Amino acid sequence: MSNRRDVTHLTDISKGLAEADGSFKRKPSSFRATIEKGGKHEPEKDRYHLYVAYSCPWATRTLIVRKIKGLEDFIGVTVVSPRLGENGWAFANVDPYPGADVDPLYGAEYIKDIYLRAQPDYEGRFTVPVLWDKKTETIVNNESSEIIRIFNTAFNELLPSDKAAIDLYPEEHRPEIDEVNEWVYDTVNNGVYKAGFATVQNAYEAAVIALFDSLDRLEEILTGKDYLVGNRLTEADVRLFVTIVRFDPVYVGHFKCNLRTIRDGYPAIHLWLRKLYWNNDAFSSTCKFDYIKTSYYWQKNVNPNRIVPVGPIPNILPL
Numbered sequence: 001m002s003n004r005r006d007v008t009h010l011t012d013i014s015k016g017l018a019e020a021d022g023s024f025k026r027k028p029s030s031f032r033a034t035i036e037k038g039g040k041h042e043p044e045k046d047r048y049h050l051y052v053a054y055s056c057p058w059a060t061r062t063l064i065v066r067k068i069k070g071l072e073d074f075i076g077v078t079v080v081s082p083r084l085g086e087n088g089w090a091f092a093n094v095d096p097y098p099g100a101d102v103d104p105l106y107g108a109e110y111i112k113d114i115y116l117r118a119q120p121d122y123e124g125r126f127t128v129p130v131l132w133d134k135k136t137e138t139i140v141n142n143e144s145s146e147i148i149r150i151f152n153t154a155f156n157e158l159l160p161s162d163k164a165a166i167d168l169y170p171e172e173h174r175p176e177i178d179e180v181n182e183w184v185y186d187t188v189n190n191g192v193y194k195a196g197f198a199t200v201q202n203a204y205e206a207a208v209i210a211l212f213d214s215l216d217r218l219e220e221i222l223t224g225k226d227y228l229v230g231n232r233l234t235e236a237d238v239r240l241f242v243t244i245v246r247f248d249p250v251y252v253g254h255f256k257c258n259l260r261t262i263r264d265g266y267p268a269i270h271l272w273l274r275k276l277y278w279n280n281d282a283f284s285s286t287c288k289f290d291y292i293k294t295s296y297y298w299q300k301n302v303n304p305n306r307i308v309p310v311g312p313i314p315n316i317l318p319l
Helices: 057-068 111-118 144-153 171-189 191-196 201-222 235-251 267-279 289-297
Strands: 048-052 075-079 130-133 138-141
Touching: 048 057, 057 075, 057 144, 057 235, 111 130, 111 138, 138 144, 144 235, 171 191, 171 201, 171 235, 191 201, 191 235, 201 267, 235 267, 235 289
Parallel strands: 048 075
Antiparallel strands: 048 130, 130 138
16 A cells, blocks of 8 residues: 655655755654543553664664563554665565565555555655554654653553553653753754764764764763663663664764764763663664664665675674
């Protein structure tokens, strides 16, 4: 099933993501509902479905929290192909790739078909993650920062007590988490994209300098610590991890974020990264390096010949 409306002006990233001044500005997500008792979308087992790409850091946030909270039996997952083309993210029936899936709900060909099923006149970007309600047949939310908070609390009454007790956004640490999230998002999570998708030198340099200033700041925060906030795992760690784990394999080369690598330039960040990856399966099992590298280096607007680099070897160092 594929919607035949031509939306390539929204799906084809080779047609340009930069603003007129050559800078990259991410558009806000469009679907911003939540899951709550008494609301349109109530917490129920097997009612919701998550569409993701392993390459996408925003989507991987949701996979990590889904696993931490023990929601695997509550929320199904479908993985798209990493090779983002002119029609956007494709399912395996269109672009077979190891680990990619066929859409089990509608036999859709592309993620755009899921969006257009929910809203036929949709004019935003066709991004992942997508949290889908199978009962109402619509998108609940496509903003990863909100989906991970939905997963953190919405299903607690249905979960075993040990999983319900896990809180990645504890009330006593929320002001500090919010403060860290704000500058990390702007200069690090989105900062690598600002550098990589810039089309003029001054926009690139402004982004990359701000990025490394923030990495220096994070190095100070994480020196002697295992977590960013409150000496416990929080969403702040999840949100930062997905960028840092991609940094040396992708962002250093592909996005020209090459003042320093994480493994050679930031010992505290590097140790924090490896502890999360090697000690917590929610982080390592959702990180597929071949998929990640294939997807990023498939972006013809940045890498016209789609050559995928061999290194770094290994993708992540042992503890």
